[in-house]
Amino acid sequence: MSTGNEFDTDMIETLGPEFTVFVGLLLIMVVPNLGNGTFRIPGTSIRLPWFLGGTRFKAVASPRLPGLLAVLTMALALFQVIWYLLDATPADGQDIMAGGVFIFKVNMFSRIFEAIFFAALLLAAIASLDRLPIGSQKSDDIDVLFNNRRQADFYILMLTSALGMSVVALAQDMFVLFVGLELASFSTYILVAFHKESRAGSEGGAKYFIVGSVASAVGLYGLSMLYLWSGSLQFHELAAHWEAQGATSLSMMALGFVLVGFAFKISAAPFHFAAPDAYSGANSPVAGVLATASKAMGMLGLMRVLLIITVPEANADGSAIWIGLLGVLAAVTMTWGNIAALGSENPKRMLAYSSVAHAGYMLAALTAIGAWNWGLVDNAGVAMDVVVAALLFHMFVLVFFKLGAFLVLGVLEMEGGASRLSSLAGLGKREPLLAVAMFLFMISLAGVPPMAGFLSKLLVIMGIVEVATGTGSLSSIGDAHWVWWLALLMVVNSAISMFYYLRVGVVMYFHEPEEGRKGPLASGASIRIAIALCAIGTVAFGLVGGELIELCRDAAESLR
Amino acid sequence: MNVDYLSMMVILPILASIFLLILTSRLDPAARAKFDAPVRMAAFIISLAMFAVATLMFLGQIGDAGWNDIAFNTFEFQESYVWIEQLGITWTVGVDGLSFPMVWLTTLLMPITIIATWNEKAGATYFPLMLMLGGALIGVFVALDMFMFYVFWELTLIPMFFMILKWGGKDRKYAAQKFFIYTFTASVIMLLGLLTMYFLMDTQTFSIQEMVVQASGANASGFWLGLEVQKILFIMLMLGFLVKLPAAPFHTWLPDAHVQAPTGGSMMLAGVMLKMGAYGMFRLPISLFPHALEEFQFIIMMIGLVSLVWGAIVCLGQTNLKKMVAYSSVSHMGVILLGIASMQPLGWAAALFMMFAHGIISPMLFAVCGAFKHHYHSMEIGAMRGMAKHSPWLATSMMFGWMASLGLPLLAGFVAELMLMVAYWYAYGWWIIFPGLVLAITAAYYLWSMQRTIFEGGEATQPPESLHGEPVPDIDNFEKIAMLLLAAFTILFGIMPWIFLDMMDMWTRSAMAFLGLGGA
Structure with a gap:
């Protein structure tokens, strides 16, 4: 088990899929905006080519471009993950540390979850290529919306949710896990409500957001209690602390709150009430992602908490x-x-x-x-x-x-x-x-x-x-x-x-x-x-x- | 060269059917209509080839075994391949005296069913589904791996579901769903039983053969897994098979499915699919848990008796011809349970032969019903009178089928019933009054229905009103051929039952001795 430290080239190699998603994200943000825009040096009339804004280049103005970029990014990331999985053995594992704290761990377990996330998002991205993420059928609407930035927005949100999910998969610290969870959750909240022209879409998105943020807040409260109890949110320290102290009323309560947060994500009863509205309001590929990748993410959280922290008990x-x-x-x-x-x-x-x-x-x-x-x-x-x-x-x-x-x-x-x-x-x-x-x-x-x-x-x-x-x-x-x-x-x-x-x-x-x-x-x-x-x-x-x-x-x- | 004929008989029809289905689904409706005849012919040729292979296997002409080996040895034509290595799941096929008659029966019925429904204008997807059904059914009978058995067990549901749904009668939607859900529910409970058993075994294996050997080794000196567990697992497994059989009180899906199913579907359903239940009982719960069988002997007998009596009495009150035949199937399946519960080698052999004989006779009954529906657009018993006069072929076929089903000597059904009666007398003595009574009721409802459709009216025939005054047609040539073939086989196995009965007899004797049951 090698231990990386701080940011170096080794780490970039280890976290290849995640960096791929990150670079893809930047590209989708930048590439569709490339144009003949110039920058005038203040006080002079010299204009320097700046390439952002202005009249967009024809090649990058295509409404299909963001989708294609997203598909390419996800496919590349998925390919790397599968490549890793086919090569790795169960004993492999690489820790990513920062300042003596375990942040990420790359092993087969986290990678297979990433494979699930990326596969779901890749399929959803492919499926969204040909269809607008809105239900309107009028041709003038289509023209307007096609040229609109909504295409780019849609795929940006997909990639941010991919990034959030992979952070959850890799996290070795409850707090890092929570940050990833929220990144993914917020992206999906917006994706659900992306269908803003329809009442069902906005209603579903709003419900999903409200219930989801309450569940997150409860989970976060649980996390703070866990921290109060053990003084650390590192998985290995929580496990050691649990073994030493066992269940106390504080730790049990904390555990219960954290469970609520994840139970919402996997839509377990009785925390599932927002799910049917969200699924029916969202457009279908997004609903599919909610039912597969997002659910796997919640399950991953549950496994981390229940198995690593509590099985010794x-x-x-x-x-x-x-x-x-x-x-x-x-x-x-x-x-x-x-x-x-x-x-x-x-x-x-x-x-x-x-x-x-x-x-x-x-x-x-x-x-x-x-x-x-x-x-x-x-x-x-x-x-x-x-x-x-x-x-x-x-x-x-x-x-x-x-x-x-x-x-x-x-x-x-x-x-x-x-x-x-x-x-x-x-x-x-x-x-x-x-x-x-x-x-x-x-x-x-x-x-x-x-x-x-x-x-x-x-x-x-x-x-x-x-x-x-x-x-x-x-x-x-x-x-x-x-x-x-x-x-x-x-x-x-x-x-x-x-x-x-x-x-x-x-x-x-x-x-x-x-x-x-x-x-x-x-x-x-x-x-x-x-x-x-x-x-x-x-x-x-x-x-x-x-x-x-x-x-x-x-x-x-x-x-x- | 060693050819794996059994696996071929499972896989080829399924692949052929998928190929034909994809081929025809790509075409637009007009072009698809042109494909009807070639697809039908392809399905017929494939099924005929399967029948030829099964028959040649039986005669010992191909492969390294013949009927002698199948009768005297445990499993012949056995082949095994690794399927899912990580779970220890294999693709293992083989036949013995229990399964071979069923395999042969399936291959016999497929071409006959296709002939009987030759002119149904069912479109290009009907016959491929028939092929898929045939392949899956053979898969159930030849599987020697628990996982493979279960996969094919469930796979048979899918083509049958579509056959009922697409070509069925008025209430086909209800009937198809009821059929699927009933059998699926029972089989998932069976699956849980199988898995629980799997983890309780000393050496965990999916191989049915190894399981049986392990069970009998432990049963010889006590109770394998303990009597309590054995009983619960026995119930869980039997539930799956009793619903499929079907036995009262789980039989209610059958009349619906039969009445709504198209003729070909009914023929395969009654001919082979019901037998899957009886086959499964012999193959798994009875072979694995003989002690539990002894415990439940009387209950099984009662279930059989209730099915027998209830089915027969309900038959008396039916006005729908197909429903009557369907309930008579329930009644006959009760006979199989009585045979099992007699715990005599003779009774078991009777049960096995009943499976086989009913597998030839009941398709004929349903073919008659189908012809009735096809030509007269009605299934009501009272709708037409004096059929003997204007439709002699149909009337004769009907009479023959009815007689065979009620157990006329020299026909296949009689052999099984006689054997059962003897065995039952040995086992239960004067209880024999009940099955004896039922034979009388059976004769009554069959004769009564014949009297009302074939003879009554004499010279003044009354064509069914549903024909609206058109001339009354007799059955067409294809239907005649199918009826003649079925009748010929009924007579053949009535006169020379030993062709398969010897094999079954050998199997029951060795099985009973192996399990330490009865007086073998």
Whole structure:
């Protein structure tokens, strides 16, 4: 483990993907503004070429440029991250320190999260290339807006959220993590409300912002209490302090507050109320990012806090101290999400609630880690490896089918809206391939083999069951750890969720299209490419997910 | 050269179907209509080739084994490849006396179903879905890996869901969703049971063979995993299979699915998909948890009896021909449960042969219903009278099918029923009154429905009103061929049941001895 110090070239090499995003961000800010502007030296009439402002050069005035730059940046960053992942071993890890404080740590665990973030944002950026981030259909509006700077703004916000998310992934200090979280959150708040012409967009953005900032404030309050308790916000010091002192009323309260902050990010019940409004108000690629990358970011925070800080602690019965709380939260979240999704007529709200349900499944898996001290699983590491690997795999493949589903709705939005289930009607006849892709995403979300969603759900359930069955010699199922019942609740919930996922298929293939919505949809090559990538990922990782599972296991091992 | 025929029979139809579906989906509707006939022909040729391969395998002409080896040895044509190495998941295929008859049956029914629905004008996507269904069904029967088994188990739902949804009757939307959700719910619970079992094993493996060996080793000297756990896992696994079978009280999806499904879908559903449930019972819970089976013997018998009696009584009250046939399937599936619960080698063999015989007879019943619907646009039993007069072919096929289903001697169904009755008498004595009574009810509803459609009216025939005065057509040549083929096989296996019965008998004897059950 090498230890970098201060800023040097070594560090730039280590943090290649992050610097790539940063440079891309600067380019998007500067390049579209290049023009024949000049600078007059004061008091003289000498004008020096200054290249900013004035009449913009033709090459840089294209409204497509910011999008292309963003796609290129994300692709480059993703490529570097994947390159690192393929090369690295679990033992690798590089610390970035500043003034004797651990700021970042680059290892497989943080990198795989970056891969999730960048993949989601890359797909969303590709999908946004051809479509305006607004719903208006009048041609004069389009001209106005196309030439407007909104294109640049949109992609700048995407890249800042990418930067924020990667800071969260790398952070080794609660405060750094919080800064990254806020950077990403604020970018997404604006992205949600980017749709400012529509009431739904502004309303969703406002709600999301208000609830989100309250949750952040509560989390920050928790952080300050943690600091009060331990005198440091460094992960390793918090862990050591926890081991030495154990749970005190102060630390438990702090932990609770911090959990609220992250629970909002993963939209766990009862902190999920803003999510359906935000998802349905935002344009589809952004909603897809919220449901995948943003959720993975919250999950990452939860893992950092719960696993690194609290796993050394054990209850008298051999489980982590937060296990009961988290178990209840998981059960409520998955059930609530599924039942609410049953009654949603708006497909985006339906997907939002299904994303709440998926948050519940992930929380159930985290709960299982808390039962690590149970029988066969003789150390926290084994339980963590199994479950964390399953979670990583789940979040990784979720990018493909969750985002893909949102993108299909995005194609419909280009036609004039996807706010009712009936907007999907007749898609099977109008666009057979798009309908097939949507159906694949739906059954993957429900967990039907041979889709990636099945494999990920299988891994999560396997992780829970493995921890719950423990030594393997039970005299009855009642002897298994109670997290086994969470697995049962999970499969029952999967069955419930089948109702609303199948309904999408039925509407697409059974219902006649609405008035005025006949024939093929507006073309949009880039969004279709993104959907095709998602569909390929959904099927491919379901059939041959072995390599990715291996990668996730290594990444989970590097967390220890 | 060693060719992996089984994997080919699973993968090729699925790939062919995906290829055909993509090919046709790229075309505009006008061009697609031209593709109907070639696609149908392609599907037919592929299914015929699969039938040829299965038959040649049975005859020992290809591969390194024949029916002898399949009957006497454990698994033949076994091949194994690594699938997902990181989880220890393999692609393992093989057939034994339990699965081979089902594989052969699937390959037999596919071409016949395609012939029977040759003129349905179902468009270019119907037959590819049929191929996908066939491939997935064979996948279920040949899978020797738990993961692979489950993947194909669920995969069969997707083509069937679309077949019902796209070409079904009036309430197809409801029926398709009900079908999918019922079976999916049951199978996820089964999956949790399988996974729990996986982690409780001493040597964790997904291989069904190794699991069975491990279980029997532990069961010989006590209870594998402990009786309590064994019972719970047995219930969880059985639930998945009972819903698929279906047995009362989980049977309510079946009449809906059958009535709404298109003819071809019904034929495959009744012919093979229901058998997946019975097959799964033998392959997993019964082979793994014989002690739990002994504990639940009486309950399973009661479930079987209730299905049998309930199905038959409901049949009496049906006015819809297809619904009646669907409930008669529930009734016949009850026979399989009775066979299992008899815990006799004879009873098990009867159950296996019932699976096979019903797999040939019930498609014929549904083909008759389909022809009825196709030509007369009605399914009401009372809608038409005196069919013998104006549609002799359909009337004859109907009569033959009905007779075979109610167990006429020399036809395949009789063999299974007779064997069951004997075994049941050994096991439960005077309880035999109930299945005996049901045979009488079965005869009653079949004869009554025949009387009302075929004969009544005599010279003065009454064509169905739904024809609006048009001349009454008889079935077309393709349907005739399908009916003749099904009838021929019904007679063949009625006279020479030993073709597959010996194989099944060997399997049940060795299985019972292996599991330490019954008087084998």
